[in-house]
Amino acid sequence: MTGSAALFTDRYELTMVDAALRDGAAHRESLFEAFARRLPDGRRYGVVAGTGRLLELIDRFRFEDAELEWLRENQVVRPETLDWLADYRFRGDIWGYREGEAYFPGSPLLTIQASFAEAVMLETVVLSTLNYDSSVASAAARMVSVALGRPIAEMGSRRTSERAAIAAARAAFIAGFDATSNLEAGRTWGIPTMGTAAHAFTLLHDSEEDAFRAQVEAFGPKTTLLIDTYDITRGVELAVEVAGPELGAVRIDSGDLPTVVAAVREQLDSLGAVNTRITVTSDLDEFTIAGLSAAPVDSYGVGTAVVTGSGSPAAGMVYKLVARRDDAGEWVAVAKASTHKISVGGRKNAARRLDSTRTAREELVFVGDGPEGAAEFEPDDELRPLMVHLVSDGVADPAFLGAEGTRAARAHRAEVMQELPIEAFRLGRGEPVIPTTYR
Amino acid sequence: MTGSAALFTDRYELTMVDAALRDGAAHRESLFEAFARRLPDGRRYGVVAGTGRLLELIDRFRFEDAELEWLRENQVVRPETLDWLADYRFRGDIWGYREGEAYFPGSPLLTIQASFAEAVMLETVVLSTLNYDSSVASAAARMVSVALGRPIAEMGSRRTSERAAIAAARAAFIAGFDATSNLEAGRTWGIPTMGTAAHAFTLLHDSEEDAFRAQVEAFGPKTTLLIDTYDITRGVELAVEVAGPELGAVRIDSGDLPTVVAAVREQLDSLGAVNTRITVTSDLDEFTIAGLSAAPVDSYGVGTAVVTGSGSPAAGMVYKLVARRDDAGEWVAVAKASTHKISVGGRKNAARRLDSTRTAREELVFVGDGPEGAAEFEPDDELRPLMVHLVSDGVADPAFLGAEGTRAARAHRAEVMQELPIEAFRLGRGEPVIPTTYR
Incomplete structure (x- = not known):
């Protein structure tokens, strides 16, 4: 697959960049997070998929002449913003759950750290890949578990x-x-x-x-x-x-x-x-x-x-600004106020707590204000760290890409499934098989 | 969108071509039909979409060096079949419902006439486009009707x-x-x-x-x-x-x-x-x-x-061989025998019967053995013909392509909606708003 992925994007991402470049807020360093508020329809666990495809799409997220010309003709953004888009490539950092990992409500599946403008533009492509692919993987994993070893x-x-x-x-x-x-x-x-x-x-x-x-x-x-x-x-x-x-x-x-x-x-x-x-x-x-x-x-x-x-054809994941620096350079945790929707501001880290039989018991989400103040924990026998460094300064770790990354994700999923409590594999509707706890 | 669409295909289409080229049956002139056995989940009508995209994909359905090399390395087909694939482009004829048309169970949405090998290879790309796009259009049309003229x-x-x-x-x-x-x-x-x-x-x-x-x-x-x-x-x-x-x-x-x-x-x-x-x-x-x-x-x-x-994320359309010539050159209607699934062999044509108030009352499907013996009817004030010639000798009618074709489909849908009985717009589950009759 080749070609620019830059227009797999909702228009409002570019208009936000346009307005934020004008008032300077576009350059504030920001943390965006992708997570799911709940699991698809009564499922006990979800399976993360789409990450490897996403990293390849982010690499192809460039505005070439054809894209810039269309944006200019349609006056989507100001001419100055077109210049900024022409130079755009993602140069930030991304941490997240490994592809093939199990996930639960609130699991911080992806954290993107970059300038606001750099990171906000990826919202649609992040969610399209994670939502669809994780929806398929979450359903497929249930079919695999009931097939009892017969190939599918x-x-x-x-x-x-x-x-x-x-x-x-x-x-x-x-x-x-x-x-x-x-x-x-x-x-x-x-x-x-x-x-x-x-x-x-x-x-x-x-x-x-x-x-x-x-x-x-x-x-x-x-x-x-x-x-x-x-x-x-x-x-x-x-x-x-x-x-x-x-x-x-x-x-x-x-x-x-x-x-x-x-x-x-x-x-x-x-x-x-x-x-x-x-x-x-x-x-x-x-x-x-x-x-x-x-x-x-x-x-x-x-x-x-x-x-x-x-x-459940869409996994219901959302992409939210959870922290950003202020003019003094201090990190500020942010979240929309809402009685209906859970949003927890701040940088997250996550671990799965295992008991002495290596069975998962709890999804632990560590919350802090920003990269410095937050989300540190000491991994030990009981705490399996869940987040890996997927992209450093704009460069994706090749271990997560291509056919090799896909095979690695499949192998990781097989290991993780061993860890889930047996009740995870009941087909009936129910609660997530382990609770999510914020620390 | 550019690039070859030839591998958006289920492997069995190529293995069938491979085996049929070997025994010569691949060259039998054939009619394939796309239709839906039922409407999505209790809906009263469906809306055809995807046709214009499909015609563009069929035009890009060519095996270039990269595709042929991959098929060779993976031994999907014999070397002789690779030569045939290298020359492949669709040279047959396609008739079908206009994009934006309403449809009902059994409506012959697409009829493809070509050699077996030429036509069977398009199964996946035909169904992927029609199933997904029609699923979205059928849901969207209901939202438009309840929005009462407010923009969506x-x-x-x-x-x-x-x-x-x-x-x-x-x-x-x-x-x-x-x-x-x-x-x-x-x-x-x-x-x-x-x-x-x-x-x-x-x-x-x-x-x-x-x-x-x-x-x-x-x-x-x-x-x-x-x-x-x-x-x-x-x-x-x-x-x-x-x-x-x-x-x-x-x-x-x-x-x-x-x-x-x-x-x-x-x-x-x-x-x-x-x-x-x-x-x-x-x-x-x-x-x-x-x-x-x-x-x-x-x-x-x-x-x-x-x-x-x-x-209803997939519209449930299927693609079936409904007629083919025998060795004597005679058309033979064919259908899988099944107690569970309705399949009517033979070439179809279709018209919507309107009453004196121009309200749709019946979906009429005319059935025959092949192009010669079949599917002729005399359109009159009461019978609105539903099928148009989309592709002639491999060349798509440009009226159905691109942005212009998309606008035309939207305008056609607006006219067709006027024709449906008012009960079509009830949101509750129910039967198709008009019956389908085979003649």
Whole structure:
């Protein structure tokens, strides 16, 4: 992905920069924080995703001639501000939760320290990436936990917009999915891709047998045959007839799955295809996957539910100014006054308190006024620090970028899941599995 | 937007092409159809969006060296198939509903006629654009109808992934929204952009008064001041003090809106700011907008609810092979056999039957075997034809592209809305407002 990301921005960010450059406040050093006031719809934990993509977008957040010309023509900002934008690149610091980390209400997911103008401009791009990707990862993690070790593939590209699909494949992979149908996600993020044939391939041919034969000739008997275009029993029979008992897998995309899966397993075994796997892909979500735990399913494919966050398509994160320097250079904690919305001013740091069994018990958020006065704590066996330095003086730590960063996030998520109390994995609605405490 | 769109594709589309090229079936002339089996969650009608974006993506659906190299390295298809892909561009025909058209279950939204290989490859990109954009447009249209003529701006970029945000702004505009906060949507699609300041701008300054003064100095008294950072009553007082009674507007982003809005209107009037408008932006959806119909609101800003399809983030459209030629060159209608999912084979055409008051009464879908045998009907005063020729021999009709196509879609939607029975605009769940009849 290339091209400028500078206009993935709400207009008010540039008008604020414009007005603040005029009165000089634009240069006040500021701390912005991204956090979620609550978890998506009754979930017990959330999973952070989008960070790696965000760091790459921030690097491409530059106003080139085309962007500047459009802003000038449309009089979005004054000419002097255009000069400032032409020089803009992010030169500040970013700390935050590692991608793949679990999060809870109030977890300080990202802290951005830079001049007001530099940092305020990133609001939309920060929230677009964290909100969407974390929504997908948070839903995907629940599906992974109820799949009980059976592999899951993400195949929902068609149910979200064409580039959101790439981000969704990546977020699901971080949350523990094993593969994606999306080729661009394979190319950009190094995620294994999968898929063999749709019903259209069977319907294209004069008979189901012709279609199976064409597929087995092209890919060998280890391929996956889709057996529910006409009659499933006949489909299974034909599949084994054409590919032989070494047939790799059959895919079932419709019907009452627990019943159908059991019948297909029995039929495959009776035909000697005892190693032929069964993959199911029919409008699955965490609840239907849980309902298949006793069925002889070997792998799952999930579409709509994962790419739309299974009922919570946006994670509800916000981006707030929490501290800034005054004219004397002193840090001042700030927050909107509101009876409805929790906002805690000041710089944050965070740790997860673990008990002697290494089980998470509390999300601790340390609050201070600014970088100097705040947010220091002594990590020990009980306190696992949650924030890492993602960007220093505008330069992102390469460990968090690209395919390597994506794999690292997936591995981190696997470790973190081990730490959560067992009640985290209940599917029913409830409270966050550990409380958040401000210190 | 530039760059190849060829990998916005599920892997199985390429494996099907690979296998079908090997056995020759790839060259069979085929008809694929995109349609929705049902409307999103109890809605009375849907609004088609995404078509113009899709046509531009199809034009960019080319396998360049980078894509071919990645497919080769990952052995997605055979080397012979890579040669075919290198030459690929869509050379077929596409008919479909105009963007902005209302649709119902079974409406044949898009018909693609080309060789199997040419047409099957477009499945993911067709569905990604139509599903997401139509989901947003269908939700947005309901918000527009309950806004009773008051302007609505889309400002949900932060609640969906960064490029989905651009598509969402466009879909909402087609559905009757008046503006967007998203700058890239302004640049790419010619949509008016809006926005002045966030709470961060107030918190950056030493006082609310300083912030208001900075904004009024930058943009004049006709600007919109955000008055709920601290105390709303004091905010309104200060806003009029700083900008004078010619203050353009105040924005309210929190609180119990019907009560707050009434109080703010009274206060503004008492301060002589009788022409100062009130805009509200606090987590609105079609239901809260309807709840404000009696309040003195002048305009709305909607975020999360519109970009996530207000509870239905994917419109549920599918892309199915409905007919193809056999070896003798005869068209054969095809459909998956299923007790659960309605699929009607054959080429479709469609018209909306209007009564003498020009009110829609029925969605008529004409079914035939193929282009020759099918889908002809005599349009008359009662039957408004719904399908237009979008792409001829691979060339898109420019009337449907770019900013001009987007404006045309918006205008078409406005006309179509006039035609729907009044019950279409009830917010409660219910059946589609007109029945779909197959002929």
